[in-house]
Amino acid sequence: xPPETLSGDDVVHLATLARIxxxxxxxxxxxGQLSGILAAVARVQSVAGSDIPATSHPLxxxxxMRPDVPRPSLDTEEALSGAPAREGYRFRVPRILEED
Amino acid sequence: xxxxxxxxxxxxxxxxxxxxxxxxxxxxxxxxRIAAVDGDQDRGIHAFLHVDDAGALxxxxxxxxxxxxxxxxxxxxxVPIAVKDVLATRGMPTTCGSAVLxxxxxxxxxxxxxxxxxxxxxxxxxxxxxxxxxxxxTEHSAYGPTRNPWDLxxxxxxxxxxxxAAVAGFEAPLAIGTxxxxxxxxxxxxxxxxxxxxxxxxxxxxxLVALAxxxxxxxxxxxxxxxxxxxxxxxxxxxxxxxxxxDEPIPDVVAAAREGAGGDLSGARVGVVRELGGxxxxxxxxxxxxxxxxxxxxxxxxxxxxxVEVDCPHFEYAxxxxxxxxxxxxxxxxxxxxxxRYGLRVGDGDPGAxxxxxxxxxxxxxxxxxxxxxxxxxxxxxxxxxxxxxxxxAQKVRTLVQRDFAAAFERxxxxxxxxxxxxxxxxxxxxxxxxxxxxxxxxxxxxxxAGVPGMSLPSGLAGGLPAGIQILAPxxxxxRLYRVGAALEARLLAEWGRPLVPPALEVSV
Numbered sequence: 001x002p003p004e005t006l007s008g009d010d011v012v013h014l015a016t017l018a019r020i021x022x023x024x025x026x027x028x029x030x031x032g033q034l035s036g037i038l039a040a041v042a043r044v045q046s047v048a049g050s051d052i053p054a055t056s057h058p059l060x061x062x063x064x065m066r067p068d069v070p071r072p073s074l075d076t077e078e079a080l081s082g083a084p085a086r087e088g089y090r091f092r093v094p095r096i097l098e099e100d
Numbered sequence: 101x102x103x104x105x106x107x108x109x110x111x112x113x114x115x116x117x118x119x120x121x122x123x124x125x126x127x128x129x130x131x132x133r134i135a136a137v138d139g140d141q142d143r144g145i146h147a148f149l150h151v152d153d154a155g156a157l158x159x160x161x162x163x164x165x166x167x168x169x170x171x172x173x174x175x176x177x178x179v180p181i182a183v184k185d186v187l188a189t190r191g192m193p194t195t196c197g198s199a200v201l202x203x204x205x206x207x208x209x210x211x212x213x214x215x216x217x218x219x220x221x222x223x224x225x226x227x228x229x230x231x232x233x234x235x236x237x238t239e240h241s242a243y244g245p246t247r248n249p250w251d252l253x254x255x256x257x258x259x260x261x262x263x264x265a266a267v268a269g270f271e272a273p274l275a276i277g278t279x280x281x282x283x284x285x286x287x288x289x290x291x292x293x294x295x296x297x298x299x300x301x302x303x304x305x306x307x308l309v310a311l312a313x314x315x316x317x318x319x320x321x322x323x324x325x326x327x328x329x330x331x332x333x334x335x336x337x338x339x340x341x342x343x344x345x346x347d348e349p350i351p352d353v354v355a356a357a358r359e360g361a362g363g364d365l366s367g368a369r370v371g372v373v374r375e376l377g378g379x380x381x382x383x384x385x386x387x388x389x390x391x392x393x394x395x396x397x398x399x400x401x402x403x404x405x406x407x408v409e410v411d412c413p414h415f416e417y418a419x420x421x422x423x424x425x426x427x428x429x430x431x432x433x434x435x436x437x438x439x440x441r442y443g444l445r446v447g448d449g450d451p452g453a454x455x456x457x458x459x460x461x462x463x464x465x466x467x468x469x470x471x472x473x474x475x476x477x478x479x480x481x482x483x484x485x486x487x488x489x490x491x492x493x494a495q496k497v498r499t500l501v502q503r504d505f506a507a508a509f510e511r512x513x514x515x516x517x518x519x520x521x522x523x524x525x526x527x528x529x530x531x532x533x534x535x536x537x538x539x540x541x542x543x544x545x546x547x548x549x550a551g552v553p554g555m556s557l558p559s560g561l562a563g564g565l566p567a568g569i570q571i572l573a574p575x576x577x578x579x580r581l582y583r584v585g586a587a588l589e590a591r592l593l594a595e596w597g598r599p600l601v602p603p604a605l606e607v608s609v
Contacts, residue, residue: 002489019456020464
């Protein structure tokens with residue numbers, strides 16, 4: 001059974017995974033709130049036996065295919081219209097590798 | 101207030117078709133109403149985040165021109181509509197109530213929006229909502245709350261409080277909402293309007309900014325059951341751009357609404373769900389809400405329906421399962437807000453900053469507290485080691501909820517319950533306690549988990565504020581909601597003598 005309370009450090013770790021910077025106040029508030037929510041939802045673990053299958057989707061799904069042919073799409077200017085930064089006809093992004 | 105504004109969409113469509121009123125005149129009347137009562141984040145109803153006067157009037161003029169030339173136009177052509185700000189609108193801002201998308205103008209239309217445009221419906225603007233549809237009050241909007249036209253000090257429900265308030269406040273005859281755990285039905289209940297969550301896959305999700313993809317569904321907001329049906333018929337049906345869209349025609353919901361309006365439900369089997377406000381399960385439910393519900397059930401019996409009580413024993417775990425499934429899916433869906441291709445970017449000024457640091461700073465600045473809370477909860481529920489205990493267990497509860505529905509629908513054509521446990525609460529009452537806020541959705545969530553359609557319509561007043569009754573039907577049988585809903589609506593109207601309208605229509609800002 002997983003722990004039902006989260007510490008401030010747990011929240012920091014999760015926030016790092018989720019790519020959200022949190023300040024100290026947010027960390028403490030959220031640790032308390034999330035612990036409360038986890039305690040309230042913990043009983044789902046004891047409701048269903050191992051014979052009950054999981055349902056990921058409300059209605060049965062089948063894979064949907066379409067012909068692999070070219071069709072109209074957004075042009076470059078439209079695709080770049082919401083870019084926070086651009087360079088020529090490309091999205092400009094911060095560097096993705098740490099310096100070594 | 102112009103008398104025109106209080107007419108139903110069905111009536112307006114007839115007036116337009118008979119050329120007794122022009123689409124431009126009608127659209128202008130609604131834009132004037134919005135200007136008079138909508139205000140801003142500090143006053144007025146504040147249902148709208150963006151109003152598109154020019155675009156709406158241009159659509160209206162085009163419809164008037166087409167009618168003048170004798171061209172065939174859609175049934176609702178010229179009837180204005182408001183669209184929840186979670187649906188992409190080409191050339192019109194789409195924020196999802198979040199600072200992370202402030203000022204973003206999508207380069208394409210959601211399929212629902214394309215269908216509204218194709219139907220000749222002038223789009224008045226975009227309506228306010230809890231950020232990324234997470235909430236039951238619109239208090240989680242980054243742009244300030246929407247106020248309930250029945251009492252401006254109270255919440256209009258959420259997340260689609262803007263759409264419901266626009267319709268309740270006569271700012272729009274129709275609106276589009278989306279419902280992941282009750283975000284169409286609960287706002288309808290607390291604003292005295294009609295809202296429908298169609299069968300999962302019944303309305304395209306293409307261009308609907310995803311919250312929880314296995315739960316999200318767009319649907320109509322209206323003041324009458326027939327109006328909701330007319331709009332449902334416009335937006336529903338298969339869309340190849342959404343791979344979860346049902347590849348089959350939607351039932352004839354308009355015919356069902358017209359049939360039901362006769363008030364005869366002979367032969368219909370109605371199940372009252374004991375676990376949603378019934379004996380032994382009334383904790384948290386307002387007594388007046390329950391009284392209005394009981395009276396509505398009596399009217400269903402009077403209409404000839406056979407009413408029985410049914411047990412859905414796993415519904416009491418639905419809320420818990422939902423608050424694991426939804427954050428899990430949301431934490432994945434909202435990863436797209438990475439500050440790279442659109443939306444806010446923070447921390448880019450430092451040339452040494454990495455993409456990861458920019459993303460983390462942007463999400464810290466751009467997301468509100470509830471969104472952060474749910475993303476982090478979902479990250480936890482999906483983490484290695486806990487996945488089976490949380491997400492896996494919740495998915496099994498989902499199976500049990502579906503089985504409860506299947507068993508109940510063997511005995512009944514539709515199920516009923518109160519929509520929301522209480523009338524509209526005051527701003528701030530539940531803001532500091534996320535769990536108290538989540539309880540608003542206790543009766544609406546099972547339908548999302550199982551993918552079945554649900555409707556809320558007004559059942560009367562509880563302490564002077566609207567209460568709602570929820571009708572649920574099996575997947576793909578949305579027409580049953582409309583038949584039963586229209587019959588109940590007709591009988592309630594006969595009792596009341598007139599529709600429920602907010603006491604102070606002349607809201608001023």
